[in-house]
Amino acid sequence: MRMLKCALPALALLVSLNSLGGAQVKKRDPLTEQEVDQMRETADFPSKRLELMIGFARSRMKNIADLRAATKIPPERPTKVHDLLQDFLALLDEMDDNIDVYGAHKTDIRKGLKLLIEADSEWQLQLRQLKEQSPPEELQQYAFVLTNAKEAVNDSAKNTRETLEEQDKLAAEKKLNKEWTERKD
Numbered sequence: 001m002r003m004l005k006c007a008l009p010a011l012a013l014l015v016s017l018n019s020l021g022g023a024q025v026k027k028r029d030p031l032t033e034q035e036v037d038q039m040r041e042t043a044d045f046p047s048k049r050l051e052l053m054i055g056f057a058r059s060r061m062k063n064i065a066d067l068r069a070a071t072k073i074p075p076e077r078p079t080k081v082h083d084l085l086q087d088f089l090a091l092l093d094e095m096d097d098n099i100d101v102y103g104a105h106k107t108d109i110r111k112g113l114k115l116l117i118e119a120d121s122e123w124q125l126q127l128r129q130l131k132e133q134s135p136p137e138e139l140q141q142y143a144f145v146l147t148n149a150k151e152a153v154n155d156s157a158k159n160t161r162e163t164l165e166e167q168d169k170l171a172a173e174k175k176l177n178k179e180w181t182e183r184k185d
Helices: 002-025 035-039 046-069 077-106 110-133 136-172
Strands: none
Touching: 035 046, 046 077, 046 110, 077 110, 077 136, 110 136
16 A cells, blocks of 8 residues: 555656657647648758758748838737747758758768858848847847857858868769769778
8 A cells, every 4th residue: 555655646747747758759840831842852962952941041031021111010029039049040950950960971062151141141131130130028039049050050051161162172082962862982
């Protein structure tokens, strides 16, 4: 009986922790179903894939700008800006991961890298303006994710430039693969 009395609270605790863990596992997908389909279609075309992800990230930044420019301010605007910044960050992470994979396989992604360098410059300006022009009461609701986004864009710009330099060097040495292959030579 005594063991049963101890086991019931422990079981209740375990069930509650398990349900909390399940809630934490659910993660917001930064891509729509249509965007996921487009990503699948470009899986074998690295520069096209990067171009597509850049477009998705630009779309998130445009949505933020549209929210900020709206004449009627919805009360959920700070939450929407926060979520769009989170999606933007997830897309940047995905681009960085793709660049790492394609770079490791010496796949020519110079076209996509050049596009990303241009986009990084745009995003640096847009994020700086977002910080400067946001009302303090709104900014405090997404300041952390905004700071992370600014740092991620700065890191992306630096890493993309370095990768482009490496790719240019490999191209000059004729060691760059024109087509994507999962094989590492």
